[in-house]
Amino acid sequence: xxxxxxxxxxxxxxxxxxxxxxxxxxxxxxxxxxxxxxxxxxxxxxxxxxxxxxxxxxxxxxxxxxxxxxxxxxxxxxxxxxxxxxxxxxxxxxxxxxxxxxxxxxxxxxxxxxxxxxxxxxxxxxxxxxxxxxxxxxxxxxxxxxxxxxxxxxxxxxx
Numbered sequence: 176x177x178x179x180x181x182x183x184x185x186x187x188x189x190x191x192x193x194x195x196x197x198x199x200x201x202x203x204x205x206x207x208x209x210x211x212x213x214x215x216x217x218x219x220x221x222x223x224x225x226x227x228x229x230x231x232x233x234x235x236x237x238x239x240x241x242x243x244x245x246x247x248x249x250x251x252x253x254x255x256x257x258x259x260x261x262x263x264x265x266x267x268x269x270x271x272x273x274x275x276x277x278x279x280x281x282x283x284x285x286x287x288x289x290x291x292x293x294x295x296x297x298x299x300x301x302x303x304x305x306x307x308x309x310x311x312x313x314x315x316x317x318x319x320x321x322x323x324x325x326x327x328x329x330x331x332x333x334x
Contacts, residue, residue: 217297219290221264226294228257229283232267233291237280239272266290 203209210223221229231243240258244251258281261267266287272278283291306314 213294213297213301216301217290217293219293221266221290222260225257225261225264228254229261229266229287230291230294232258232261232281233283233288236267236282237270237272239278239280240269241278243281261287 207223210226214221214223214226227247228243231246232238235243235246240255241251243258244254247254258267258269261281262269265284267281267283269279269281272280
């Protein structure tokens with residue numbers, strides 16, 4: 176057996192293991208009951224369906240409704256209605272894009288930023304518990320490698 180075949184088999188196994196891990200992570204992140212735990216821990220009152228959109232707008236904003244919908248894996252008309260709800264709550268504003276006035280973008284308001292800061296603090300408390308048995312070097316490596324992986328995925332050419 177050639178070295179190349181052994182390497183290809185090993186890479187295939189690793190890609191499968193990475194994919195399985197990502198499925199587990201995404202499954203946990205998509206659990207509505209865990210969103211409720213985070214919202215409760217943060218001490219905020221916000222509909223569970225709106226919470227990931229608010230956080231996404233805060234992280235990505237200004238962000239178009241179409242881009243936000245694509246990232247959330249939802250229909251843009253649904254996301255548009257949900258963003259309108261966030262706007263009515265005073266958590267986001269919608270504005271025209273600076274270069275293309277036809278494109279509507281969402282940006283977080285001061286009140287929305289205050290809410291995401293509470294959510295971030297709750298996420299940190301929960302994350303600290305999750306990583307309590309990890310060594311600092313392991314956490315540092317995970318952060319570095321996750322960013323490298325995310326950047327590689329983001330930069331991968333679309334077909």
